[in-house]
Amino acid sequence: MKTLIMTLALVSISIASTLPSEFDREIYTNGEKIFDNKCSECHVKSMPIPLLMKNFLEENNQTLKLKAPTGNEISFRLKQQVGHKDDMEFHLIQTNDFLKDYLFNPNLAKTICLEGVIKHFEVMPSMKGKITEEEIEEVNHFLYFLEGFNGINEYYHDETKF
Numbered sequence: 001m002k003t004l005i006m007t008l009a010l011v012s013i014s015i016a017s018t019l020p021s022e023f024d025r026e027i028y029t030n031g032e033k034i035f036d037n038k039c040s041e042c043h044v045k046s047m048p049i050p051l052l053m054k055n056f057l058e059e060n061n062q063t064l065k066l067k068a069p070t071g072n073e074i075s076f077r078l079k080q081q082v083g084h085k086d087d088m089e090f091h092l093i094q095t096n097d098f099l100k101d102y103l104f105n106p107n108l109a110k111t112i113c114l115e116g117v118i119k120h121f122e123v124m125p126s127m128k129g130k131i132t133e134e135e136i137e138e139v140n141h142f143l144y145f146l147e148g149f150n151g152i153n154e155y156y157h158d159e160t161k162f
Contacts, residue, residue, distance in 0.1 A: 022088045023145055031142025034135045035071060042068040042124070046146065049073075052117075061120040068121055069113050075147030078140075081112040096140040103127040103136060 035045065047070050055064040069077075079085065083094030102110055106124045131139075 020088055022092060024141065027138050027141040028145055031138035031140070034131070034139050035142055038127075038131055038135070039071070039139065043074070044070045046070060046072040049076075056114075056117045056120060066120070068124065069117055071143060072147040073113065073117065075143045075145075077112040077114075078143060079147070092140065092144055095144055096137050099140045099143075100133060100136045103131060 032045075035043070044066060047064070049072070052064070052070060052073060055061055055066070078095045078098065079091070082098045083091050085091055098112075104126055105128075106126055108118070108123050111118050
């Protein structure tokens with residue numbers, strides 16, 4: 001039993017040490033709670049990408065009848081469409097700035113989602129007065145680490161790893 005506990009502790013330490021230094025579990029958890037409380041009325045947190053693509057591109061959103069892009073779609077597109085991916089710390093700042101601007105001043109011209117996806121939705125209402133800049137920063141951190149990213153985030157969908 002002692003050996004098992006020691007092994008689990010070592011595995012946990014080695015996994016934790018492989019996390020990017022920019023990842024903060026507390027901010028991630030707070031961001032997820034904010035997402036659940038302020039975003040999930042319209043945005044489902046996560047669904048398998050192949051299912052989403054089939055729903056949007058082949059079934060005209062008739063299978064899932066989603067109200068808005070999912071959190072993991074937004075996560076992926078934020079990291080692919082906004083800023084410079086070479087420096088994660090700077091990239092987090094850039095995605096946060098984008099998210100803040102979009103949430104306070106939504107506009108179809110600013111969308112980062114695929115045309116085949118976004119055509120199924122109206123432009124979201126402004127969140128001005130409904131979410132603070134600090135809350136947006138925490139949601140951004142949650143979204144950033146929700147979906148895998150160019151091999152950096154191997155923890156996607158397995159929160160036991162971080």
